[in-house]
Amino acid sequence: MTVLIDPPQWPGPRGLMWSHLVSDTSLDELHVFAARLSVPVRAFDRDHYDVPETVHAFAVSLGAQAVTSRELLQRLVAAGLRRRKVHAVRAGE
Template identity: 80%
Template sequence: MSVLIDPPNWPGPRGLLWSHLVSDTSLEELHAFAALLGVPERAFDRDHYDVPETVHQRAVALGAEPVSSRELLSRLIAAGLRRRRRREPASG
């Protein structure tokens, strides 16, 4: 299992800091881990789950590997699982 989580450094809703939860193996693995963690499907965004700081420690206890945000992104790209947001064509 290769589920990764970065530090809760990203400001978000409810005044909490947020982390990204990804897999460098498969989206199926990521969805299964998120379900085990109790993260709702609505927290999924293209290639990761946004999880609040209140979940970080439990994710690590369940086996998520804590890594820096830079390493998380690097490993996601290397695995071919990065899904970038599509740019809208410029109007004009």
């Protein structure tokens, strides 16, 4: 089981900085870990959870590996779990 978390460096709601929480093994593993953190399902976005800075240390204490944002993305892509946004094609384009 490898769950990864990047530094809380993304500005978000409530004036907090936010991290991304991913798994480089499976989305099922990610969902189980997020539930252990009490992260709501609504925080899931395609292939990651957005978690506030207040959760970062707890995630690491439960076994999440703290990595750079670059490493997190590289490992997510290498695992084949990266899900990009699908942009709708407008008529006439």
